[in-house]
Amino acid sequence: MVSYYPLSISANRSERTLTITWNDGHVSVYSFGLLRAACSCAVCRGGHERMSRFPDPEVFELELPESPATRLKTVEAVGNYAITIEWEDGHHFGNYHWDYLRALCPCPKCRAGAVG
Numbered sequence: 001m002v003s004y005y006p007l008s009i010s011a012n013r014s015e016r017t018l019t020i021t022w023n024d025g026h027v028s029v030y031s032f033g034l035l036r037a038a039c040s041c042a043v044c045r046g047g048h049e050r051m052s053r054f055p056d057p058e059v060f061e062l063e064l065p066e067s068p069a070t071r072l073k074t075v076e077a078v079g080n081y082a083i084t085i086e087w088e089d090g091h092h093f094g095n096y097h098w099d100y101l102r103a104l105c106p107c108p109k110c111r112a113g114a115v116g
Contacts (some may be wrong), residue, residue, distance in 0.1 A: 004102045009083065011072055018075070020101060028105040032072055033064035036087060038104050041094035054103045060111070 086092035
C-alpha cells in the first residue's frame with residue numbers, strides 16, 4: 001500500500017483553493033466548495049455508520065457556492081496524519097486524513113483511477 005503525505009499545503013483565499021504537493025510529486029488543487037461538500041465529520045456524513053476512509057463519489061457533483069460555509073477561516077495540522085479546517089460559519093469538526101484527501105483529488109488523472 002502506498003503511503004501519501006504532503007510536502008506542502010497552501011490556501012489561496014482569493015482563488016478559493018487549497019493546494020497540496022504530495023510526496024510522489026503529484027499536486028492536488030481542491031476548491032473550498034469541494035472540501036466543504038466532502039467534510040468527513042459524522043454530522044456531514046450522515047452519522048457514524050456512514051464514515052469511510054474515502055469520500056462519497058457524489059461530492060464531486062456537489063460543488064457548493066461561495067458562502068460562509070465555504071469560506072476558509074483556518075487550516076491546522078492534526079498530528080502528522082491530517083488537517084482540520086474551520087469554516088467562517090463556525091463548522092470545524094472534520095479531520096481530512098492524508099489518504100482521504102488523496103482520494104478526494106479532483107484532477108482528471110485521479111478521477112479516472114478512482115475506485116467507486
